[in-house]
Amino acid sequence: MNHPDLPGTSHSDLAPLMTTAPTVPPVASFAALELPAEVLRTLSELGVREPFPIQAATLPNALAGRDVLGRGRTGSGKTLAFGLPLLARTAGRRAEPKQPLALILVPTRELAQQVTEALAPYAEALRLRMATVVGGMSIGRQAAALRHGAEVVVATPGRLHDLIERRACRLGRVGITVLDEADQMCDMGFLPQVTEVLDQVHPDGQRMLFSATLDRDVDHLVRRYLHEPVVHSVDPSAGAVTTMDHHVLVVHGPDRYAVTTEIAARDGRVLLFLDTKHAVDQLTRHLRASGVPAAALHSGKSQPQRTRTLAQFKNGPITVLVATNVAARGLHVDDLDLVVNVDPPTDPKDYVHRAGRTARAGESGSVVTLVLAGQRREMSRLMAEAGIEPTITKVRSGEAELSRITGAKAPSGIPLDGGPAAPRPKNTNAPFRGLGTSKDTSRGAGGKSRKAGEARKLAEARKAARVRRGG
Numbered sequence: 001m002n003h004p005d006l007p008g009t010s011h012s013d014l015a016p017l018m019t020t021a022p023t024v025p026p027v028a029s030f031a032a033l034e035l036p037a038e039v040l041r042t043l044s045e046l047g048v049r050e051p052f053p054i055q056a057a058t059l060p061n062a063l064a065g066r067d068v069l070g071r072g073r074t075g076s077g078k079t080l081a082f083g084l085p086l087l088a089r090t091a092g093r094r095a096e097p098k099q100p101l102a103l104i105l106v107p108t109r110e111l112a113q114q115v116t117e118a119l120a121p122y123a124e125a126l127r128l129r130m131a132t133v134v135g136g137m138s139i140g141r142q143a144a145a146l147r148h149g150a151e152v153v154v155a156t157p158g159r160l161h162d163l164i165e166r167r168a169c170r171l172g173r174v175g176i177t178v179l180d181e182a183d184q185m186c187d188m189g190f191l192p193q194v195t196e197v198l199d200q201v202h203p204d205g206q207r208m209l210f211s212a213t214l215d216r217d218v219d220h221l222v223r224r225y226l227h228e229p230v231v232h233s234v235d236p237s238a239g240a241v242t243t244m245d246h247h248v249l250v251v252h253g254p255d256r257y258a259v260t261t262e263i264a265a266r267d268g269r270v271l272l273f274l275d276t277k278h279a280v281d282q283l284t285r286h287l288r289a290s291g292v293p294a295a296a297l298h299s300g301k302s303q304p305q306r307t308r309t310l311a312q313f314k315n316g317p318i319t320v321l322v323a324t325n326v327a328a329r330g331l332h333v334d335d336l337d338l339v340v341n342v343d344p345p346t347d348p349k350d351y352v353h354r355a356g357r358t359a360r361a362g363e364s365g366s367v368v369t370l371v372l373a374g375q376r377r378e379m380s381r382l383m384a385e386a387g388i389e390p391t392i393t394k395v396r397s398g399e400a401e402l403s404r405i406t407g408a409k410a411p412s413g414i415p416l417d418g419g420p421a422a423p424r425p426k427n428t429n430a431p432f433r434g435l436g437t438s439k440d441t442s443r444g445a446g447g448k449s450r451k452a453g454e455a456r457k458l459a460e461a462r463k464a465a466r467v468r469r470g471g
Helices: 011-017 037-045 053-063 078-090 109-125 139-148 157-165 182-187 191-200 216-225 253-264 277-289 303-315 348-355 373-385 400-406 441-445 450-469
Strands: 068-071 102-105 130-133 152-155 176-180 206-211 230-233 244-250 270-273 294-297 320-323 338-341 365-371 391-394
Touching: 037 078, 037 109, 053 068, 053 078, 053 206, 053 230, 068 078, 078 102, 078 109, 078 152, 078 176, 078 206, 102 191, 109 130, 109 152, 109 303, 130 139, 130 157, 139 157, 152 157, 157 191, 176 182, 176 191, 182 191, 182 206, 182 216, 182 348, 191 216, 206 216, 244 373, 244 400, 253 270, 253 277, 253 338, 253 365, 253 400, 277 294, 277 320, 294 303, 303 320, 338 348, 348 365, 348 373, 365 373, 365 400
Parallel strands: 068 206, 068 230, 102 152, 102 176, 130 152, 176 206, 244 365, 244 391, 270 320, 270 338, 294 320, 338 365
Antiparallel strands: none
16 A cells, blocks of 8 residues: 655554555446446546546545545546545535535645546536635635535635635535645645634545645644545655656756756747746746747736636647746646756755656656756755656757757747847856846846846936936
């Protein structure tokens, strides 16, 4: 049951959670499960032929009403692993106003929408109503959806808490509760709200918890709220996936913008991670001025903007998504074969989850991390903690080795939003402040600092004021 490559786990961690109650063995096909005919037909219509390992292991016990603790990396098929039994066991029932029958709790808006979209065809086939409850959207509309009746609610903890406080939602009739990406919810400080929810749902209901790691607060949730759970760990961590290549590219500081731009101009989609919202916006503007169809994703964007950006990245004209860690969990994009850490992560868990955006569902992919020479030792330590042995290569912009590893090529240079083309950063020895800071990176490109520019503007404003006063 335990997988040695899962971070934060050991056989001794799992031992107290093991149950002596009889469990149902894994299945080889969906047809072998007691799923409603409508669900089997929808699976066939959507081309879902065989269950992934986490599904084959957990579905029989979840359909039997057992509490389930499922651990596996993102992209392993967890949504259907908990979603199909939740829908099947709720089918045929009708929710009263404001009183859902099943609840799926997730850490981010994007994941909530993704889970809703993934389960919607099966819910429709079973004539179950779903409501998505997340921040950044109209709380009034969400309250109205609950008032009209929704059997299944997919929610983020903060917004669900707000609706409960407004008495727009009551959880006493929730018979099936799912915590997805439980470790991230705990990491984000949602533990008090999660325990508040679990204290309000039906005490004899079914609970399913899915997480990449079992440590600290997640362990607390499992021990307090899951009753004799069936434990399944069937997938390695993202770092152990054999179809994923890991590269550390050592770059010269002032050359990093040019290297990043050429990687972004490759054929195919690419996800670029940076540390701050300011750095994301700044790089996105530079890429678009260089002719690269890029878009920004971070918590400073409104939910409609974030939804539109993700849709364009998944299916439309955007080939480069520049994001903070808001995109590091739950985001699924077909055929995403390259993830780039423009700003190196500072935590092994962050690396694992960023990396998990590629090589999903058995596909292959590469993870590239850009580091300066002085960052190599710290990055080597982080990689070792994540259980990863990357290939380390020194690169420069325009080199064949960079293209071989990432598919990098020169951008068109034709601005996408009008205005002048972005100047190619000069490879000088001027100080480079890094893309992940709030400082103006144009210093490293031979330009003047923002501070100097602001001082000049202030002096000009004072001079103009003296002229107006006749001084």
